Amino acid sequence: MIGKDATWDQPGSLKVLADLVNGSSVDRRRFLAAGVALxxxxxxxxxxxxxxQLTGTSEPLPDGPAPFAYVDDRLDHLRHLDDQLGSGEVYRLARSELSLIVRLIKSGRYRGSTVSRLHALASEAVRQVAWSAFDQGRPSIAQRFFDGSLRASAEAGDPISGAYALSFAAIQCYSTPGQATRAISLQKTARDQVRTKATPRMHxxxxxxxxRALSKTGAKTECARELDTARTALDREHMTTTPRACIGSTTARSR
Known part of the structure; x- marks a missing residue:
């Protein structure tokens, strides 16, 4: 799999992101290998x-300079254009955004929490590419990009973007026979990291x-319990006016 020798730090993550932009090291292995890799x-x-958490290095991310806001706006726009443009066009446009973000990171002009903000944007751009690749029936390529999204999320110190990516990676797993249990595990990992950070809508x-993953395994009682949890969380969302804390959560698909 791509990045198997890359460290989970800024140099390693940047190398993986750059490789994804350049289209190198394409992994063409079968879907099961992609599921294991996820x-x-x-x-x-x-x-x-x-x-x-042990080192205390996580800190709130700034909005960043104006160009960051433009990138964020375009990524948000792409989230709404999937159905109109099709996954092929979203794949191309999101990769273009990723290319710009990687160039900004590599420029050396940004430091500290500002470059962390760039990694958070990269996580969302890569997530969009990953989902588009899966939607086109290219699961191994999707896995590579999901891995890149998680790396960028970790480098940013932003578990929300990574948990969002994992929720889509879980769809990749439960959409294939024999992978539903793996999807449940991915969701648990995501939920553990954002338990006290995500909005009720994201929960x-x-x-x-x-x-949905549990329904694929035939676990009816557990499935019903999770649906009840989802309803309770949505009720809590409707009772509050808390600003959204999940990238793309208002447009998240419920597949």
Missing amino acids: SVSAGNWSRAFEQK AMLAARTA
């Missing part, structure tokens, strides 16, 4: 955040996707 990536992502989305 579990490995999720485990590494979770451990990266555990290490950040509802994660619970709903966990329920």
Whole structure:
């Protein structure tokens, strides 16, 4: 798999992102290998955040300079254009955004929390490429990009973007026979990292996707419990006016 020898730090993550932009090291192995690789990536992502908690290096991310806002706006626009443009066009446009973000990171003009903000944007751009690749029936390529999204999330110190990526990676797993249990595990990893950070809406989305994975295994009682959790979270969302804390959560698909 791509990045198997890359460290989970800024140099390693930047190398993986640059390789994704350049289209090198394409992994053409079958879907099962992609599913296994996603579990490995999720485990590494979770451990990266555990290490950040031990060292106390996580900090709130700034909005960044004006160009960052333009990139963020374009990525948000792409989230709404999937159905109109099709996954092929989103794949191309999101990769273009990723290319710009990588260039900004490599420029050396940004430091500290500002470059962390760039990694958070990269995580979302790569997530969009990954989902588009899967939607086009290219699961191994999707896995590579999901791995890149998780790496960028960890480098940014932003578990929300990584958990969002994992929720889509879980769809990749539960959409294939024999991989539903792996999807449940991915969702648990995501939920553990954002338990006290995500909005009720994001908690509802994660619970709903966990329920979908459980339905594939025939675990009816557990599935119903997760659906109830999702409903409760949505009720809580409706009772509050908390700003959204999940990238793309209002447009998250409930597949």
